[in-house]
Structures are given as structure tokens and as C-alpha cells.
Amino acid sequence: MDIKAIVKCETILGEGPLWDVAEQKIYWIDSYGSKIFRANEDGSDVETWDVPQKIGSLALRRSGGAILSLADGFYLFDFETGKTDLIERVRHKADSVRMNDGKVDQRGRFVSGSIEITETSASAELYSVGIDRKVTRIDDEIVVSNGPCWSPDGTIFYFADSRSRAIWAYDYDLDTGSATNKRKFCDFGEEDGLPDGATVDAEGYVWSAGVYKSKIHRFAPDGTRALVIDMPVVCVASVMFGGANLDRLYVTTMKSAPVPGIVETGPEAGSLFVIDGLGVKGLPEYRYGG
Template identity: 55%
Template sequence: MSNDADIRIHVACKNILGEGPLWDVEEQRLYWIDSFGNQISRCTADGTEIESWDVPAKIGSMALRRNSGAVLSLQTGFHVFDFKTGECALIHDPEVHLPGTRLNDGKVDRHGRFVAGSMDMDEAGPNGALYRLDPDLSVHVLESGIICSNGPCWSPDGKTFYFTDTWSKEISAYDYGLLTGTLTNKRRFASFEEIGGAPDGATVDAEGFVWSAAVYSGQIVRFAPDGSIDRIIKMPVLNATSVNFGGPKLDVLYVTSMARPPLPRFPEDGPMAGHLFAIHGLGVRGLPEPRFLG
């Protein structure tokens, strides 16, 4: 089921924990983060004009705002960020009482709400939760009892939400309330028991297929809307972490990776670990990522 793919190093960045590739169609720029390097970076479609910004804590994810700047999920809560000044201002820390957790992966839904989850930093206990940050900057709990939140994304019509607690070794699907941003009817979408590794960052393409990084196994997996495996791409690194389609035609799959695993029990990687990759020639296009309306 594996197939050849045109995989290229897009930026040789050696991120400690690269995550969250995000192509913005308005700017025609690719953003990504180094979670443990406390940094946001940006480049062009060809991997040039690289810019970077430091943030004051470990960063789990980011989304661009409607007008300017970004919304961030940091270890210390939700923040707004100004790229011009570098200023980072707290919105709300929903887990200020939990020193062993941090906010992690997040994305924006079709109505401009930012959905991001948290994780136990030892990746051991169900101490995390899934949150929705609305445009009015109010924060709402969608689910609790999560070890490591990852891979939030939506079907093309926005009615199905995909999400993984990484150490459940499966991706869940939910019915998503378009007007309310609420979750119902949780069910198993896909299992990683036979694939190996664990589900990390994910995205949905224009055909409604789900792409997931199987971290620690060196694979990118494409799932059909019914949860069956459609395609597996073998990466040149074990620790690929997240995926997003971009480029002028939205037909390049960008893949982040980590140079150093967050905990000693996770496998080390080879000389290309931490680089940002681009996979060309897949014959598939992605969908534009919405901006946060707050």
C-alpha cells in the first residue's frame, strides 16, 4: 500500500519539535512552529524569504487572525500575537491550575472559531482537554480526559470534526455543530494499531480524505471518508509530526518533523530530523485554512 512520492527538503531548519504547518492563501506564505524552540517561522512557496519570531513559552499551535496577527496556543494559555511588534498578549489560560499540562494542536473551523486541545507534558495521564476559542474571545470546554490532543480538522462541508488523543492510537470523528461549534456522536474513524506509530497532526483534502502523520513510524497516511486506508507515504524521517496542503495551487503537502523527541522513551531519528519537507506530485489538492475571526 506504500507508494513512491516526490519528497523534498523545503527548509533545512532542524526544529526541536516542528509542528503546525499552515499555508495562508492571502499572503501566499507557509507558517510553521517549533514547539520546544518557542518560535514561529514563515517562508514562501519555494522555501525562501524565511522569517522567524520568538514567543515567550512552548507553543502548541497558531492561526492567523482576520485582520492582522495571530492567535496562539502556548503552554501558558491562549494569546494574541503581533508580528510587527513581537508583542504576545494573554487572552485566557484555561489550565492555570494544572502545571503539568500545556496547550497543543489547534485549527480554525469554517466559522472562524479556534479549536485547540491541551496535553499532559509527560504524555501519561488524561489531564488534558479540548477547547473552543470563539471570536468574542470566550473559551469553552468541548471534551476532557485527554492525554495528548492532536490533529483537529474538518470535512470539506464542516459538518464532521476529526481529532485524536494520540495515545488512544485512533482518530475519532464527531458531528460538528456549524452554528454552535459543539461536538456530538463521537465514534472511531480510524485505528493505527496495524499502521504503527501514533496519529499526530492531520488535515483534510478537497476530496474529503484525511491525511495524518503517523509519528514515530515515519509514515503519512491518507484515509478515505469511510476510515479505510487509501495511501501510505514513507517519509525519510521517523518523527514526522504534522501536515498541511499549500502552494499556489494547494497541491503541495508540507510536513514538519522533530529533531529531538520530547521524552526519552521516544525513538531518536536520522540526520534529516527536524527539517520541513514538501511532497509534490500527489495529484491531490487541499482546502484553504480559515482565519480566526477574533
């Protein structure tokens, strides 16, 4: 196994790695820096775009461009012009809530949750943006939304409320986009970090960043921990398989922690990392259909 920083971009809060099979490009964001990044598989030819608010997540669209969750709601984004076009502002329960992590299901819906930025109040919610661009709420009473992803057949939805120290599983209806029968999938102990960004590999195993503890975890479909990887930075934020063979694990990290008490984050903190030699492949990400 080989771990290396391939783009030393010093993102304040690096999130949302997204490998696009069609373009053979890796995308990621700086949530606090309000930036989108794109690069080749090896990290070369980095391009950047500024967005007008803190950005929680990004997904590409089938028709071109992207859908974004920005602090106050959902937007379309044009890479050619750099312009955003509002889909819908979300009525957050408090001023301390903003949009956060999100991904696309097999039918082209964009599912994204919010975060209560003091990480003390269950004021955040989970939303789905249909291909008709209608926004619906699918869960609530959340503190920190993170790590949305699905089983290979799309019928189990995984989602972390980071402050609960758990990843949760739901039965997911691909026809309606509803998530029901919420149950605990796995727990995170004190030395595991908090569950952050996540992905599912081709074998149905869930990979999750263990933020604040330099960890990446792999969980079997029954929720048992199968692998732990130690990273050279403390604030490991999110993971995604990519590369020509979908066998490279891209990892985003934070330059500085958004919570008190974490001072030393590592000399390469904020870089985009890649891990090779895992012997595991990921799954192609879907594009938003709206």
C-alpha cells in the same frame, strides 16, 4: 512522488504547518523552541519570531496577526512588534498539562486542545475560542490532543488523542461550535506510529502524520486507509496542503523525540519537507474571526 527537505531549520518539535492563501506563505512552529517560522512556497526568505512560552499552535486572524495557544492559554500575536496579548489563561488540571495543536473552523472559531506532557494521564482538554474571544471547553479526559480538522462541509470534526492510537470523529455544529456523537474514525497499529497533526483534502480524505514510525497516512471518509507514505525521518509531526495550487503537502518534523527510547531520528530531522506529485489538492485554511 517527490519528497524533499526545503528548510533545514532543525526544529526541536516542528508542528503546525499553515499555508495562507492570501499571503501565499507557509507558516510553522517549533513547539519546544518557542518559535514561529514563515517562508515562501519554495522555503526561501525564512523569517522567525520568538514567543515567551512553549507554543502549541498558531492560526492567522482576519484582522491581522495571529492567535496562539501557548503553554498556559490563548494569546493574540502581532507580527510587526512580536508582542503577545493574553486572551485567557486556561486552568489546567495538572502542572504537567500545556496547550497543543489547534485550527480554525469555517465560522472563525479557534479550536485547540492540551497535552499531558508525560503522556500517561487523561488530564488534557479540548477548547474553542469564539470570535467574541470567549473560551469554552468542548471535550475532556484526553491525554494528547492532536490533529484537529474538519470535513469539507465543516460538519464532521476529526480529532486525535494520540495515545489512544485512534482518530475520532464528532458531529460538529457550525452554528454553536459544539462537538457531539464522538465515535472512532480509524485505528493506528504498532507499525503506523501515533496519530499526530492532520488535515483534510478537497476529496474529504483525512491525512495524518504517523509520528515515531516515519509515516504519513491518508484515510477515506469511511475510515479505511487509502495510502501510506514512508518519510526519510522518524518523527513526522504534522501535514498541510499548500502552494499556489494547494497541491503540495508540507510536512513538519522533530529534531529530537519528546519520549524515551527513540534516539535516531534521521539526518534531516527537524526540517520542513514538501511532497509533490500526489495528484491531490487541499482546502484553504480559515482565519480566526476574533
